[in-house]
Amino acid sequence: MKITLNGEEQELQDDILLGQLLEQMQLAGKRLAVEIDGEIIPKSNHAHFKIENGNRIEIVHAIGGG
């Protein structure tokens, strides 16, 4: 399936959970926030949230700013 991850189209295996995707990206356990199709997915739901074809996923973190 296809998703858009931080603005870039990506091909992804079917039947993948958000928690697994974060693991694959070596982002598991990092301090970040995830939004899918405009809805924030709370950390507590990452493990069992199912990614769907066409999802627009945003993963953000804190960086330096004033």
Place this chain on the structure above:
Amino acid sequence: MNNDPLIIAGKTYNSRLLTGSGKYKDLQETQEATEASGAEIVTVAIRRTNIGQNADEPNLLDVLPPDKYTILPNTAGCYTAADAVRTCRMARELLDGHDLVKLEVLGDEKTLFPDIIGTLEAAEILVKDGFKVMVYTNDDPIIAKRLEELGCVAVMPLAAPIGSGLGIRNPYNILTIVENANVPILVDAGVGTASDAAIAMELGCDGILMNTAIAAAQNPVLMASAMKKAVEAGREAFLAGRMPRKRFASASSPIDGTFF
């Protein structure tokens, strides 16, 4: 001066200097300058995580741990109320429910002046959503009061454009905002050097938020230390109450008892 704390949204801070974490050479400099400034509240920006690059690269919040600093996520780069609200909600999720935010809705890239219509709109939504909003605004006393009435926990007028270092351009407006306020007023943006910080504090501002003045100094860590002292000095001078200005001289030594 622990008997003169800054209180924002019910929380007590000993430092009246708030710092940004942008524009530093690296995270070590960020950490050292922040430490030298004595700041307890530090702003951060919320941005996309780099995907597939340096999974082990150090994270800003490793050098500015949220159990040591009050992290103040900003909405820098937002030109609409909707983007600012969305950013704040992402920040709250990122910081495990921490709901103190710095709201800025910008109007134009050249000046980075606030879009006041968008700022008021976003402030109202965020306050209703339970956020504690510290809001960047212009130096208009009427708007500052409106933002306070909307429920913002601190109002932060600019002293000059963001990153300009031009100093306190309109001290009388800042003074009017301070005199009218029932919430902390912090100068946010425009300070260039220590004397600017002292001037803002002498006007009665409750604190100052700055980034570029420290980060873009030749020696950011030393400037951070200078700013800490300037903010403290300005605060003490404000509390002490300055002498009245006089046009002509007034001798400090007595005239009586001269022998010549």
